[in-house]
Amino acid sequence: MKYTRLPHTDIKVSKICLGTMTWGRQNTEEEGHKQMDYALDQGVNFFDTAEMYPIPPKKEIYAVTEEIIGNWFKKTGNRNKVVLATKIVGRADFAKYIRTTGFSKDSIISAVDGSLKRLQTDYIDLYQLHWPERNTNFFGQRGFNAHSIDPWEDNIHQVLETLRDLIAEGKIRHVGLSNETPWGTMRYLEESKVHQSLPRMLTIQNPYSLLNRLFEVGLSEISMREDIGLLAYSPLAFGVLSGKYLDEIAPRKARLTLFPHYDRYSGETATTATQKYNELAKEHGLSLSQMALAFINTRPFLTSNIIGATTMEQLKENIDSIDVDLSDEVIKGIEEIHNSIPNPAP
Numbered sequence: 085m086k087y088t089r090l091p092h093t094d095i096k097v098s099k100i101c102l103g104t105m106t107w108g109r110q111n112t113e114e115e116g117h118k119q120m121d122y123a124l125d126q127g128v129n130f131f132d133t134a135e136m137y138p139i140p141p142k143k144e145i146y147a148v149t150e151e152i153i154g155n156w157f158k159k160t161g162n163r164n165k166v167v168l169a170t171k172i173v174g175r176a177d178f179a180k181y182i183r184t185t186g187f188s189k190d191s192i193i194s195a196v197d198g199s200l201k202r203l204q205t206d207y208i209d210l211y212q213l214h215w216p217e218r219n220t221n222f223f224g225q226r227g228f229n230a231h232s233i234d235p236w237e238d239n240i241h242q243v244l245e246t247l248r249d250l251i252a253e254g255k256i257r258h259v260g261l262s263n264e265t266p267w268g269t270m271r272y273l274e275e276s277k278v279h280q281s282l283p284r285m286l287t288i289q290n291p292y293s294l295l296n297r298l299f300e301v302g303l304s305e306i307s308m309r310e311d312i313g314l315l316a317y318s319p320l321a322f323g324v325l326s327g328k329y330l331d332e333i334a335p336r337k338a339r340l341t342l343f344p345h346y347d348r349y350s351g352e353t354a355t356t357a358t359q360k361y362n363e364l365a366k367e368h369g370l371s372l373s374q375m376a377l378a379f380i381n382t383r384p385f386l387t388s389n390i391i392g393a394t395t396m397e398q399l400k401e402n403i404d405s406i407d408v409d410l411s412d413e414v415i416k417g418i419e420e421i422h423n424s425i426p427n428p429a430p
Contacts, residue, residue, distance in 0.1 A: 085127025086098070091313045098388065100402070116149075119399055126403050200255060260289065261289070288315070294321070298430055319391065321429060324358055382410065
């Protein structure tokens with residue numbers, strides 16, 4: 085395994101992070117435990133989850149993923165071997181059954197306490213704000229819609245104060261963002277610069293893959309200049325970049341077969357790009373999955389690449405991508421495809 089550090093800390097994290105959002109829906113608790121066992125044995129010491137998981141979210145299985153992880157900690161005693169990240173969801177329209185009060189002080193405190201209880205731990209290493217509360221560009225949007233300005237009241241100072249107090253209590257160690265924009269990222273960073281008693285955001289967990297490199301527009305410069313590391317999620321674009329959906333018959337039990345409305349990466353242009361990337365991988369004796377993941381592993385702004393899998397075979401291939409070195413020729417081929425079909429799946 086290869087390792088990086090959480091920015092501004094001495095915490096060593098594996099460059100491959102184990103994503104968990106299928107556990108409790110597509111994967112059983114037993115399968116989740118097997119994935120954690122195997123990942124840890126391979127040197128993966130960074131696990132990412134959220135109160136909103138499993139995905140797709142559903143009231144009846146709210147936060148089951150955290151419970152599965154907590155039961156594994158209790159069974160194995162491996163809590164001290166894992167850098168654990170989880171998240172609070174802020175938008176009521178995404179999960180009204182969780183809460184409708186966003187990132188209010190009481191919401192953050194109760195969310196942290198709930199996660200600690202389910203995870204059966206005394207502390208969370210990295211606590212992330214899952215979505216901005218305000219209206220901004222989300223899935224499927226290439227940029228900010230000027231007509232979507234809402235009456236959101238800027239409460240970032242208060243959010244950071246609440247997180248600061250939770251750090252002082254020892255319930256969380258560090259904080260990060262998720263699905264944030266350049267404006268939101270800089271707003272948080274500047275607030276903690278001006279008010280140095282407030283915690284600094286260390287990471288930003290956003291989508292990044294061969295089909296969606298929008299992080300490179302604005303956020304990559306912020307990442308490099310401000311030292312806020314990318315935790316790349318959906319690196320295989322919901323499995324599309326495994327190539328398994330290129331066949332005429334959709335694979336049984338696959339994510340997009342079970343949940344066809346998750347079509348963010350399945351448009352005509354994205355499919356064309358996927359075919360081209362698949363051909364490039366084959367030309368160089370690589371699987372599409374490993375080429376796609378290995379490319380992300382080369383990015384200078386990357387802190388960790390969040391992989392997810394529903395089978396052990398997928399998990400093994402994804403973790404092994406850390407040892408795949410892409411030639412200059414492959415990188416050149418990737419850039420040529422990207423320049424001809426840039427970001428087909430925002």
